[in-house]
Amino acid sequence: MSALETAAPSHTTRRRWGRVLLPVYSWLVIAYLVFPIVIMIIYSFNKTIGSMQLVSFTWNGFTGQWYRQWSDVPGLTQAFWLSIRLGLTSTLISTVLGTMLAMALVRYRPPRFRGKSIFEQVLFLNIAAPEIVLGASLLGMFVSLNIGRGFLTLVLSHVMFSIAYVTVTVRARLAGFDRSLEEAAYDLGANPWTTFVRVTLPLIMPGVLAGALMAFALSIDDFVTSNFLSGASAPFPVWVYGVTRVGIPPQVFVFGTGIFAVGIGLAITSIVIARKKV
Amino acid sequence: MALRAEGETTNKAEGTERAAARGPRAGRPGRVLAVETADVEFVGITKAFHELTAVDDLNLKVEAGEFFSLLGPSGCGKTTSLRMLGGFEEPTTGRILLGGQDVTYLPPYRRDVNTVFQSYALFPHLNVFENVAFGLRRQRFDRTEIRRRVGEILEIVDLPNYEKRQSSQLSGGQQQRVALARALVNEPKVLLLDEPMSALDAKLRRQMQIELKRIQAQVGITFLYVTHDQEEAMTMSNRLAVMWHGRIEGMGSPKDVYDNPTTEFVASFLGASNLLPGTIESKSSDVVSVAVEGGVTVHVPPARLPDLGDSRAVKVGVRPEKIGIAEVSSTVPDGYNSIHGRVVVSTFTGVGNQYIVETPLGVTVTVYAQNIGRQWAPRSGDEVILTWPVEHTFTVKPLPTSVEINETEGD
Numbered sequence: 001m002s003a004l005e006t007a008a009p010s011h012t013t014r015r016r017w018g019r020v021l022l023p024v025y026s027w028l029v030i031a032y033l034v035f036p037i038v039i040m041i042i043y044s045f046n047k048t049i050g051s052m053q054l055v056s057f058t059w060n061g062f063t064g065q066w067y068r069q070w071s072d073v074p075g076l077t078q079a080f081w082l083s084i085r086l087g088l089t090s091t092l093i094s095t096v097l098g099t100m101l102a103m104a105l106v107r108y109r110p111p112r113f114r115g116k117s118i119f120e121q122v123l124f125l126n127i128a129a130p131e132i133v134l135g136a137s138l139l140g141m142f143v144s145l146n147i148g149r150g151f152l153t154l155v156l157s158h159v160m161f162s163i164a165y166v167t168v169t170v171r172a173r174l175a176g177f178d179r180s181l182e183e184a185a186y187d188l189g190a191n192p193w194t195t196f197v198r199v200t201l202p203l204i205m206p207g208v209l210a211g212a213l214m215a216f217a218l219s220i221d222d223f224v225t226s227n228f229l230s231g232a233s234a235p236f237p238v239w240v241y242g243v244t245r246v247g248i249p250p251q252v253f254v255f256g257t258g259i260f261a262v263g264i265g266l267a268i269t270s271i272v273i274a275r276k277k278v
Numbered sequence: 279m280a281l282r283a284e285g286e287t288t289n290k291a292e293g294t295e296r297a298a299a300r301g302p303r304a305g306r307p308g309r310v311l312a313v314e315t316a317d318v319e320f321v322g323i324t325k326a327f328h329e330l331t332a333v334d335d336l337n338l339k340v341e342a343g344e345f346f347s348l349l350g351p352s353g354c355g356k357t358t359s360l361r362m363l364g365g366f367e368e369p370t371t372g373r374i375l376l377g378g379q380d381v382t383y384l385p386p387y388r389r390d391v392n393t394v395f396q397s398y399a400l401f402p403h404l405n406v407f408e409n410v411a412f413g414l415r416r417q418r419f420d421r422t423e424i425r426r427r428v429g430e431i432l433e434i435v436d437l438p439n440y441e442k443r444q445s446s447q448l449s450g451g452q453q454q455r456v457a458l459a460r461a462l463v464n465e466p467k468v469l470l471l472d473e474p475m476s477a478l479d480a481k482l483r484r485q486m487q488i489e490l491k492r493i494q495a496q497v498g499i500t501f502l503y504v505t506h507d508q509e510e511a512m513t514m515s516n517r518l519a520v521m522w523h524g525r526i527e528g529m530g531s532p533k534d535v536y537d538n539p540t541t542e543f544v545a546s547f548l549g550a551s552n553l554l555p556g557t558i559e560s561k562s563s564d565v566v567s568v569a570v571e572g573g574v575t576v577h578v579p580p581a582r583l584p585d586l587g588d589s590r591a592v593k594v595g596v597r598p599e600k601i602g603i604a605e606v607s608s609t610v611p612d613g614y615n616s617i618h619g620r621v622v623v624s625t626f627t628g629v630g631n632q633y634i635v636e637t638p639l640g641v642t643v644t645v646y647a648q649n650i651g652r653q654w655a656p657r658s659g660d661e662v663i664l665t666w667p668v669e670h671t672f673t674v675k676p677l678p679t680s681v682e683i684n685e686t687e688g689d
Binding site (some may be wrong): 178180181183184185186187188189190191194198199202203 | 364365366385386387391392393395396397399400401402403412413416417460461464
């Protein structure tokens with residue numbers, strides 16, 4: 001009894017400290033992560049000096065000019081749309097292929113699926129291999145095969161590096177999948193395709209969507225591989241890198257802010273959907 | 279080959295026409311469905327998984343409208359048999375006929391059977407209505423028909439107004455009813471039930487057994503029920519088959535199989551039996567005498583003698599509740615077998631008394647006396663005489679001594 005009473009105060013003190021420390025620590029981490037983005041957002045509203053419309057990191061006064069003239073840098077706009085097209089195309093392809101691969105890896109074993117372990121090793125290598133190596137070797141391959149660099153080579157390479165991420169995410173979701181649900185669907189007269197569309201896919205959808213989002217995120221900000229493989233027209237990150245030697249047009253920050261806003265929007269939507277389901 | 283080609287035309291689409299042809303009143307409770315054609319036949323079915331033979335030359339016929347149970351310990355091949363009829367496994371050899379048509383190699387979605395899975399397998403992303411409507415949607419019924427049928431079947435399984443619930447919000451018993459409704463709503467030729475009660479507690483299980491009997495009587499569909507619970511099988515079935523090591527050990531009505539077990543396994547798996555090893559001494563047209571090891575002769579009706587081949591070794595059996603227990607001085611009536619013994623354990627179970635009696639034969643005999651308050655109740659240590667009518671004596675072919683019947687096999 002007395003031991004409990006003496007122990008109680010120190011326990012509550014520790015708790016009180018925890019109640020303060022944890023939020024402080026969390027906010028510090030968030031600040032650390034968000035700080036560069038905040039800088040970018042702030043300077044997207046900065047005026048420029050002189051005739052060269054380039055970002056300077058001294059505050060010259062507030063303006064919304066760059067948002068009004070967001071498409072005034074033709075190369076940038078073109079690069080941005082190329083990135084979007086590239087991201088969507090490669091995400092679509094890698095999500096479909098990655099989901100199929102995940103299903104094969106979870107459901108079939110060596111007598112029927114020869115070389116399964118090789119597949120798994122390649123997937124791991126694909127994630128672990130330095131991108132610079134992938135990019136350089138892809139460039140070498142395309143050049144030796146005489147395939148011109150452009151949208152096709154970009155899509156091929158983006159599918160290649162994102163497919164493994166999709167597979168890993170979908171496979172995690174499939175691991176706990178109750179196969180008797182599919183048997184129940186067959187039993188009720190659904191053929192394999194209907195079963196996949198009506199039962200399997202809806203149930204693994206969170207994994208598929210997570211994989212797709214990851215694939216898109218990887219594609220939209222990929223620089224290393226894209227730098228090797230973009231021909232005449234460069235995607236957004238490659239284009240931005242190219243202009244930094246001269247100076248950054250403020251519209252780059254506008255696009256950056258836009259991409260960030262869309263990302264936040266997606267994150268909030270997914271939280272809201274997840275909460276609704278429970 | 280000809281049969282198989284015929285079988286391939288039986289698909290769910292045909293089921294639609296059949297269902298539609300019955301018209302709007304067909305879905306009414308209390309109707310009797312397709313009694314003329316619906317029956318199941320396993321013809322020489324063997325299923326081998328690598329080294330293991332799960333089902334060994336199974337021959338079985340289930341009549342239309344019957345409640346038929348496959349009973350046996352886990353690993354006896356009962357679930358494998360059910361899965362072959364459902365289309366989830368292909369037999370190694372043999373044929374499966376459904377309503378006279380060969381369905382052996384048809385995929386599950388082209389067979390007119392539906393299954394209630396052990397885990398229920400309700401679709402977690404769909405509500406109760408969509409779960410039940412799943413099969414009807416595959417058959418492309420129109421909306422009003424689907425709505426009507428789902429409402430009706432939910433009424434039958436006693437879950438009206440549950441359409442909007444998510445399956446995760448239902449109790450185990452309710453989930454089972456939804457699983458049942460989801461299968462029954464398609465009006466299959468045969469409903470397959472794979473140990474559907476195993477996840478329910480004892481009280482709910484007994485309640486559902488009665489419910490299931492009622493529902494079966496109401497819809498008139500053939501039920502093929504798989505269970506390891508002998509009491510459950512006896513309570514519900516019109517007929518049952520006891521399976522062991524992939525073979526049928528005994529088949530018939532519950533009473534028939536219980537009273538006339540034909541093998542040692544059936545005698546000990548289906549209820550309890552006292553089995554006394556012995557040798558056939560003499561046979562006549564109206565009585566068989568068996569010399570039980572230890573020096574007692576027991577009489578058995580000739581009809582209760584299994585096919586023994588050349589062997590004369592048998593086990594004589596009698597059910598514990600068929601034995602009367604009396605003071606050692608009492609006389610044995612005509613037409614009764616008797617053994618002397620001494621009560622070792624006496625247990626009161628409420629509805630009766632169970633006695634373990636040691637006999638000079640070297641075996642103990644279990645006796646079960648109903649608590650009807652009249653008869654003499656011996657105590658531990660009392661010398662008694664055990665008597666039972668000759669007609670309640672059966673004999674079974676003894677198993678090789680190396681084979682052990684593990685009664686705990688069925689969980």
